[in-house]
Amino acid sequence: MKRLLIVAYYFPPSGGPGVQRVLKYTKYLPEFGWEPIILTVENGTFPAIDYSLLEEIPQTTKVFRTKILEPYEIYRIFTGKPKGIAIDVNVIKKEGQKLSFKEQIAEFIRATFFIPDARVGWLLTAKKKAIEICKQHNVNAVYSSSPPYTCSLIARYVKRKLNIPWVAGFRDPWTGFISAPKRWFLPALIDRSLEHSVFKEANLVEVAWLGIQKDAQFKFPELPLGKFIHIPNGFDPADFPDIKYKPNDIFTITYTGSLYGRRNPESLFKALENLMNAGIVKSNEFKIRLIGRFGNEIHQMIENTFIRNQIEVLSYLPHNESLVHLMKSDALLLIVDESKESDEIVPGKVYEYLGTNRPILAIGPTNGAVAKLLYETQAGLVAHQSEIDKIGNNFLNLFNLWLNKTKFEPNLDEIAKYSRKEHTRQLSEILDSLCRKKLHPKN
Numbered sequence: 001m002k003r004l005l006i007v008a009y010y011f012p013p014s015g016g017p018g019v020q021r022v023l024k025y026t027k028y029l030p031e032f033g034w035e036p037i038i039l040t041v042e043n044g045t046f047p048a049i050d051y052s053l054l055e056e057i058p059q060t061t062k063v064f065r066t067k068i069l070e071p072y073e074i075y076r077i078f079t080g081k082p083k084g085i086a087i088d089v090n091v092i093k094k095e096g097q098k099l100s101f102k103e104q105i106a107e108f109i110r111a112t113f114f115i116p117d118a119r120v121g122w123l124l125t126a127k128k129k130a131i132e133i134c135k136q137h138n139v140n141a142v143y144s145s146s147p148p149y150t151c152s153l154i155a156r157y158v159k160r161k162l163n164i165p166w167v168a169g170f171r172d173p174w175t176g177f178i179s180a181p182k183r184w185f186l187p188a189l190i191d192r193s194l195e196h197s198v199f200k201e202a203n204l205v206e207v208a209w210l211g212i213q214k215d216a217q218f219k220f221p222e223l224p225l226g227k228f229i230h231i232p233n234g235f236d237p238a239d240f241p242d243i244k245y246k247p248n249d250i251f252t253i254t255y256t257g258s259l260y261g262r263r264n265p266e267s268l269f270k271a272l273e274n275l276m277n278a279g280i281v282k283s284n285e286f287k288i289r290l291i292g293r294f295g296n297e298i299h300q301m302i303e304n305t306f307i308r309n310q311i312e313v314l315s316y317l318p319h320n321e322s323l324v325h326l327m328k329s330d331a332l333l334l335i336v337d338e339s340k341e342s343d344e345i346v347p348g349k350v351y352e353y354l355g356t357n358r359p360i361l362a363i364g365p366t367n368g369a370v371a372k373l374l375y376e377t378q379a380g381l382v383a384h385q386s387e388i389d390k391i392g393n394n395f396l397n398l399f400n401l402w403l404n405k406t407k408f409e410p411n412l413d414e415i416a417k418y419s420r421k422e423h424t425r426q427l428s429e430i431l432d433s434l435c436r437k438k439l440h441p442k443n
Helices: 017-032 051-056 072-079 101-113 120-136 150-162 185-201 210-219 266-277 296-304 319-327 349-356 369-377 388-403 412-416 420-439
Strands: 002-008 034-041 062-066 141-146 166-170 204-207 228-230 251-259 286-294 311-314 331-335 360-363 380-383
Touching: 002 017, 002 120, 002 150, 002 420, 017 034, 017 051, 017 141, 017 420, 034 120, 051 319, 062 120, 101 185, 120 150, 141 150, 141 420, 150 166, 150 185, 166 185, 166 420, 185 210, 204 210, 204 420, 210 228, 251 319, 251 388, 266 286, 266 360, 266 388, 286 296, 286 319, 296 311, 319 349, 331 349, 331 388, 349 360, 349 369, 360 369, 360 388, 369 380, 369 412, 380 388
Parallel strands: 002 034, 002 141, 034 062, 141 166, 166 204, 204 228, 251 286, 251 331, 286 311, 331 360, 360 380
Antiparallel strands: none
C-alpha cells in the first residue's frame, strides 16, 4: 500500500465544515490502496470542537500532532472579546461595516505580520516533523488542505526537500478572498508571491469549487489548465441516520453552519414578515431553526426581527446530532455570502443538505454555481438576497409541499455523484498517476 502524508490544520477533534473533506479522504483512501498519514496541530484554536468525529478516524491511521504558536488569545484580550465568543464569525463583516478602533489595530497587525495567515507559527514545528514522517514511513506523495494556507507552505517545503509528488488542495481561494485581510502593498506582495509559488510548484492543484481555479488563473494566467483538478465537496451516506421523514406539526426549516455579516438571514426575515403581515402565513404555522455559530450582529438581527418568536437558535452541535435535525426538517435553508465571489461560491453544507433528500430554500445568486447545482439535482429553489418577494414565494412553495403532504422527489442519480467515497476514488487515481509519472517521467 502506498503512503500519503496529509497536512491539515483542521482535523478531529476540530469540528465544522473545514474538517470533513480531509476526514473522509482519511476514512476511504485505504480502500483504494493508499495509507493516509496525518500531520496536524496539537493545540489548535478551532472555531468548534466535535469529539464525535474522532470515532471516524480508522484505528490504523497514524496521526502526528505538533505544537503551534496561536495568536488568537492575544487578539481576544486586545479586542476585549471574552472567552466563548467566536472570533471568525465576528471578523467577516458586511461591505462598509465599520470595525472598532481596537479591531482596526488588530486587523492591521493581522494583515502586516501574519502571512499567509494566523497559523504561520505552525511552520516552526511542522516542517521538521513532515520531513521526519516522510523519511521514516517512506511516503509516496503529499496532500495539503487549505485554508489555512500555511498548510500549503509546509507541503511546499517537503516537495522542495524530497521531491515527493504534491497535490495542493484548496477549499477556498487565497489572496483577495472574502475572509482574507486587506493588506497594504508590501505584505500583499509577499502573500501573492507565496500564493504564486504554491500554484507553480505543486504537481496538481485540487479545488473544491471551480471559482477557486478561475481566481487562480485570473491572477496567474500562465498556469496551465492541466494543473487543476476539480473534486467537489460531497456527503457520506454512512453518516446519515436511518430516519424516515415525517412532516412536523408546524413547518420547520433548518439552517446549520455559521452566520455573520456577509452571510445573514435578513432577507428571509423580511420575506416572512411580509407574508405574515399579508395574512398568508400565520405565526403558529412555521419555525426557523438556526444551528451553529453566529456573529453578534446576527444575534441582534434575530432579536430585532418581527418573527423572533418563530426562530429557534441552537449552538454548534456534534455532526451526527446536526444531521438528525436536518433529516427531521421539512426544508433546509442555505445562504450564500454576499461578495464579489458569490456566483462561484459553493458552501460545503449544500452537499450534506443534498444527502438528506429534503427540499432546499437557497438565498444567493440565481445564475451562480449553487443555483446550477440545485437545478441539476432538482433539490431546491433559489432567489437572490435582493428578491424579497421571490424568497417569499419560494418559501410558500416549500410550505405548501408540507401543508399538502406532497412527496418531494429530487434527482437521486445526480445527487449520488457527490458521494465522498467516489471523490476519494478520484483522488486516489490522481495520486496513482503522479507516482507513475515520477517512476516513468517520459511516459
